[in-house]
Amino acid sequence: MKPILPDYSDSGVLIVGDVMLDRYWYGPTGRISPEAPVPVVKVENNEERPGGAANVAMNIAALGGHTHLVGLTGIDEPARVLTEKLSALKVNCDFVSLPDYPTITKLRVMSRGQQLIRLDFEDKFSDIDEAAVLSRMDLSLDKVKAVILSDYAKGALEHSKAMIAKAREAGVPVFIDPKGLILSVIAARHCLLQT
Template identity: 70%
Template sequence: MKVTLPEFERAGVMVVGDVMLDRYWYGPTSRISPEAPVPVVKVNTIEERPGGAANVAMNIASLGANARLVGLTGIDDAARALSKSLADVNVKCDFVSVPTHPTITKLRVLSRNQQLIRLDFEEGFEGVAIRSRCTSGLIRH
């Protein structure tokens, strides 16, 4: 059986959802902290990747489709990192920047192939208007 893939280059997909930045800190552990019974990680590698709806948009673009992403971000380094990494893979971003909120960020600390902790930096975006921005995005798309 032959599988035929659709012509994604002609498709336009708008993704609306929770935009987040996934951060990963990697490093070895060789001792326990004197302040608490937790390992001390000497961070030697840092990675940042689009997460949540941003990851979905990135995957759509990787298939060759025209991807547009609509979502809420703060006005911060995480939003700038997302904009750059998504532009690098041809995702068009239509972020609603909310100056009173941080961009959702998930930080994972890993050592010896184990995730030790995840830290979430986020506040709810409840009450922030996005409907008109989505509608205008649909009209342009």
């Protein structure tokens, strides 16, 4: 039996938050390294997926919603991969590209269905130009019916109060996907999406 899902084709959603690229390396382990007591993984395949706020955008697009995504990236290969993957899924990406930061990337090494290690490539974004993010929000607010702030405590929502004010000024409801300290700025009338 196939589930019946609502029609989201008329729904535009703007996601603002911490975008990242999730990378997975898969392979068997058959021995312990002679250099240290760790397993040796023979990498046989890999996968790259949108993560963080980019994953939220991907899921909304998969439901048929018109999806706009604003986030912070570096000017690097992970940013290019993320943009290509999201664009292929019909997510409209409007990233603020920052030359002094890497795009947040999480690399997981997997073997026999288990994660052996995760390597994080990131520097927390700080002192980001508020106008750069807010101007990108402005480009999408008249096309959407909701704003989701997707917080992973990486710095993209450093100016969340101004973002909420901008959305409210446009008459667009704001939903919060909290992972970090953003809860301290939420008024009682805002919706929270617990994840």
